[in-house]
Amino acid sequence: MGTSYIYKRDASRLFIAMRENGKRFKIYLPKESMPVIDNMEQDINFIEQSDFQYLFEWKGKRYNCELVSRDQNKTTVKVNGVEYKFSLESLFSYVRHGMIDKDGKQTDENNIKSPMPGKIVDIFLAEGDLVNVGEPILSLEAMKMQNEITAPCNGVIGKIHVSTGQSVMKDDLLVEVTSIDV
Amino acid sequence: MNKNEVFEQRKKALQQMEANAAVKQHLKGKLTARERITVLFDEGTFFEFDAFNEPAQSSLSGKQSAFGDGVVVGRGLIQGRSVFAYAQDFTVLGGSLGFTHGSKIAKVQEMALKLGAPIVGLIDSGGARIQEGMKSLAAYAAIFRNNVRSSGIIPQISIILGPAAGGAVYSPALTDFIFMTNQTSYMFVTGPDVVKEVLNQDIDMESLGGANVHAQKSGVAHFVYDDEEHAIMYARKLLSYLPSNNFEPTPIATNIQFYESRQEFLNKIIPDDTNRPYDMKEIINILVDKDTFFEVHEKYAQNILVGFARLDGKTIGIVANQPKVMAGTLDINASVKGARFVRFCDAFNIPLLILEDVPGFLPGTEQEHSGIIRNGAKLLYAFCEATVPKITVILRKAYGGAYIVMSSKNTGGDFNFAWPTAEIAVMGPAGAIKIVNRAELSKAENKALLEKTLIEKYKNDIANPYKSEELGLIDEVINPSDTRKTLITAFDILSNKQYSKPERKHGSIPM
Amino acid sequence: MNKRLLIANRSEIAIRIIRSAHKLGLTAVVLQSDKEPDALYLQYADEIIQAKDATNDKPIFLDAERIVQIALDHQIDLIHPGYGFLSENPDFAALCEKSGINFVGPSPDLIRNMGIKTIAKKMAIEAGLPLVPGSDGAVADVQKALDSAKKIGYPVLLKASAGGGGRGMRIVEKPETMERNFKSAFDEATAAFGNGDLFVEKYLENPKHIEFQILGDKFGNVIQLGERECSLQRKHQKLLEEAPSASISPKTRKKMGKMAVKFAKSIGYFSAGTIEYILDEDGTFYFMEMNTRIQVEHPVTEMVTGVDLVDWQIKIALGQKLTLTQAKVKTTGWAIECRVNTEDPQNRFSPQTGFIEKIRFPQNTNIRIETGVQNGSVVTPYFDSMIAKIIVQGSTRQEAIDNTLEALEDFSLIGLKTTVPFCRTVLQDPEFVSARYTTRWVTQFFNPNMLENEDDELIGALAATIIYAAEYLQIASDAPASRNESLNVWVLNKRINK
Structure with missing residues (x-):
């Protein structure tokens, strides 16, 4: 046994909240600091929570939120008296949804080429893995330095053209990534 | 090749298979069998066996691409509790069920039964492997038999994550709960092609046997989610309510919260006008521990609500009439839905809470001709048969036969409470006075006025809950805002309830 | 002994009247409807009389005979009807008079005459007030209609004399379309009311609603307390009012006020009343109608004049002389009233019923709150959806707008949706800020998307995510969230031996 698989249950605290009109928010909820919304840390203070409401403070103003209804991952909240409906997903389920959508915007091929001549030291991911933007895919040793090659976008790892120990030239194709727009 | 090399080679082959599967499945918006397993179980707890079994069909044997014969089986932990699982792999021979494939499932089923642990099937299969002929049918039969043998002993859950066609639908159908996903899962006995051929009817997979069809119309699916991840995650949640087997006590939550300030609302929640609807779910959410009501069959027969919840941390099953839908009347679908849930709870020693507001059975030829008698009897049978603690709270209407059915005192209800707003009688006031006061009414000059006063009188003198309390049919009329407190005490009193049944093989429920 | 005042009303206006009653040393008596036995106003009263509602559609507050009987049984001296319900019912006022109970309002005849539009208009003409130009009664045929329209000037409105609810009503822009419109309006009116009589009236494309508050005593003294602008309406329901109006020149204001007083004097009006104009x-302005009750929006006038209208209403009913002279009435600053209705502005203002789980009002010296509800109150379908009013003052109009917006930010209600976000949207709308808004603002300019706000949306997304994540992460977590208790031996034995 002892076979380990790369895919993990997604408990990454990164979520996508999408409104009916298609407007999206990428929300990261770190355990002990301010939420990061669309890659920007926001100075939003969670003041209190009672049975009925959530009270936030942001930019010197108070925001009264109330949970109106929940149906699985569809949540309607009322902020300052106005309702907003969101459907929520973890990043990975969102990514997969994008793939079900036939006319999604995911078909961009992103080919990662070697930025310099060197040797592949390690490959962290396997074909078919889901990656987040900036996540390291493989490690390339060049000029006595190990460089991590990272994902240029959120997506799925396609074909991996190299293997560990292989030497590569500049602009050699390393990995194909199918991007999914988040 | 030395033995170490074989080991290495196999490991590599498995990794290659997984990588191939990942590309195929991810681009369809699906997970691979092993990824589904990873989502289901606590991290690193899955123990796989029979990974290198070979297909029974000789032409396929030796092919490394078919290792495991298209199904992953093993055991893992879900929030620390042992659970068995099998996951069909659509990327290996279309997930088709060959003899080896079937035997692996049967083996894991038998282990689960032997060890008293729940079993979860992650289903994504093209059906029987035609090349293997009758062998594959025999394998199916063994699975079905195991499903039935395990029924009522260990919880069995099926998660449909792809097609399930033909005989393959019957294994899920025999299990306790079926999860489906929107747009990626289908269940039907005969597919669109056959329907076209035999009936010359054009229908696509989604409208023939998609998740929504089974959630709303057929009642086959108990839970429907948008994607695989949620479906599998919520199966984890469902298991958190259930005991591992019919001997084990139900798990008790450690963190207990409830809507304290909302208890007062219960005093005002029933509308003055007895014909006005209200949402029973609101009442349930106030009564039970905060956010613990987990509804089963949410979209099917919505005139009755069933689901699990926690009360003071302990799992209970709730059966409630929903006045918001069809005034909460009982019809065929509602009776069957309720009966099935009651029997599941009874089998696994989950106490039952019945919240009653039922004006009666749904009248009409459509219902009568479809067998409301036979089907209504199922709910009655289930309640009479259940030996778990049963507590009924009558919130408003409780009339006639429907009153009896909903776990009335003399069908074996352990505690029957009523709110002061309860109306308990042989029939509703409007109908009753027309029979009782027929003579008076026929002579009356102002019929409408007389009817109104008679209805008032009937409600006050006959249908009130204090009359039933005097007769001992109601144990106590309780203040709505004290309901939660009363229920906790009552369930605590009943927690050691044991009730011997006469010896028999099994009853003969009117199917 | 103190005089006893029965309030034949509920909610915020009942509380408002109780306040005046106490100031004047009267005993305030209220009626308790079985539709809302725990209502807030009951807590303020000196005495509560339980009164069973006749039917769901006829609560006690509409039951004239029962109220008068109750009043007689409980030695009531005066009845204040508030607004709505029986406040403009001449028969009720007459019944009070006949039973020797002092009705806080004008005489039954005045109520009756002002209630019948044709009579009220006739009396207005006699007093020299301008009316919207129109044909003198019904027009017999298309030609007569054309003649009449030519005199009035296009566009004109064809209206069914028996009409109501927009049926048999047509806007005619030019003579060429008269025939077609006349026919269809005629057919529609005939079908709807069995009477195809049509009359022609000037059509005002962008009308504003301006009304003047007046007070008169039983000795013929009448004064006016300035105007209110109530152009912000939806289906003739006012949603936000201001005093004074930024839409009229000082000259017009003077003229309108003078005419209001003249009219009230000419008909011998006493008590508080309102003369409504369409601008x-x-x-140019035209007389529309006169209201013979205290209005919902009376607080804006009170705020800018400092005059307590309800006090005067009661004092006048008690036969006191109006010692307040016109010269002493001065208006300062600006006041805005936002009505808090439990209606959903995102969904065609559909009424909301249910629990008010938590309500919080803004507090400040320039804010006046009139509310009929508190935490835990129930909003039933049996009564009006207005649960409260927020009235805010400023020294100028812009300041009043800014202060109101600030006040609304501090308002919150958990449980139901209200018109407060709508008021917020109005107060930020350029049409309103520039005082160009008309009675057609809601149909012309309003769309529910205007209620949304980017900051609110982002906070909403965050809240939704937090709520979702709480459950999701708990399920995803590997840590056991429960424990198993060992089975009692009694239970275990039975299970094994069965």
């Missing part, structure tokens, strides 16, 4: 874009 055209070009500044």
